[in-house]
Amino acid sequence: MLRIIAVAALMSLPAVAIAQTAPADGQSASEVKQAETGKPPARIRNVQLTANEKCPAPVGDEVLVCTTIVDPYRIPKALRNPPKKDAASQSWVNRAATLDEVGRRAGGLPDTCSPVGSGGQTGCTAQMLQQYAAEKAEKKREDSAIP
Incomplete structure (x- = not known):
């Protein structure tokens, strides 16, 4: 029984090797070529896209990496709006000191x-x-x- 499984596994190896060289879905011919030769691509290009843009097609032997910018601002969200300085945002100590100073003047x-x-x-x-x-x-x- 063990011999039959070993013979079946050895016979299926060429089929697996042939299947690996064919481009898979989403894989370009240059990526398959790079995988066969083992050499790195001549150029790697990173493209940052907004929400409405599509990734451009790679040119020649380049690898194109597209990323979508979720948040284009470099300032963290917590720091974008300055804190409020109105009376409701102040402590009772600051409110009392302000009222005392106004009353004294x-x-x-x-x-x-x-x-x-x-x-x-x-x-x-x-x-x-x-x-x-x-x-x-x-x-x-x-x-x-x-x-």
Whole structure:
């Protein structure tokens, strides 16, 4: 029994070898030729297509690789739209601080740099000093960044 199976397998080998040299569906003649000779193709071309384009035909002995671009943008989707800065997107701490600052300026309270009320001038001086310190720190950062 084992001999019959071995003889049948040996007799079917030439048929399998002949079937491998014929081009399969979607396989070009140049691909079959490359497989027979074992040499790499002269040219490999990559083509990126949009959704509506068709893959062009290969020219000569080249291998053509077509890919469809799903997402043509290089920026990740999560970073394309900047985050919202409206009141609903802010934390309660930021909302409360903004309301407090607006209320202080409107009421002319001390340290508000407001033209209304008697304590507004102290706030203007404090605001100028804070702005000066921020500009000085920025300049120091810029100077230290340059080698």
